[in-house]
Amino acid sequence: MSCMRLLLTVTTIAATLGTPGLRYALAQPARTDTAAVRKQLEKRYDENRRAFFDKDLAAIMALRTEDFHTVTPDGLVHDRAEMRQMTQALLNGIDRWISTTFDIDSLVLEGDLARALVRQHVVRIALREDGQLHHVETWVTQRETWRQTPEGWKLYRVDGLRDQRRLVDGKP
Secondary structure, eight states, X not given: OOHHHHHHHHHHHHHHXXXXXXXXXXXXXXXXXXXXXXXXXXXXXXXXXXXXXXXOHHHHHHTEEEEEEEEOTTSOEEEHHHHHHHHHHHHHHEEEEXXXXXXXXXXXXXXXXXXXXXXXXXXXXXXXXXXXXXXXXXXXXXXXXXXXXXXXXXXXXXXXXXXXXXXXXXXX
């Protein structure tokens, strides 16, 4: 390699490493190991479950990126602020949690993103529109996109909701 070409290569590498996002990405181990990422996400789901059971809105939102958003089946996008309000309203209506499960059906890695197809099942005692407490059970399958950040994986986007089902006191 000529001296000029070597100098150009070193200069390009130095300039690239000066980019904060790339510096972070290069410092991270390759995330091509889907099994390892799955374990990391399962840990995040456990943290999320504990935060919901504790009704700890700050802990719930700490597991989400600053640009977190959801896309509902009607195509509406709900940003982080809206989701914070909706989560607080949900928590306010919960008398007690019975169980919550998150099952990762599939996982696709792409750069700093992990797209998980997740089945959720949630059982709780909650206040309903009639002002009474009811046994509420819900199911949904949805795509949850997680982003790798310096603080670990954080939920970035929820979309592709399907197979939604709700029972209130055992009735649809």
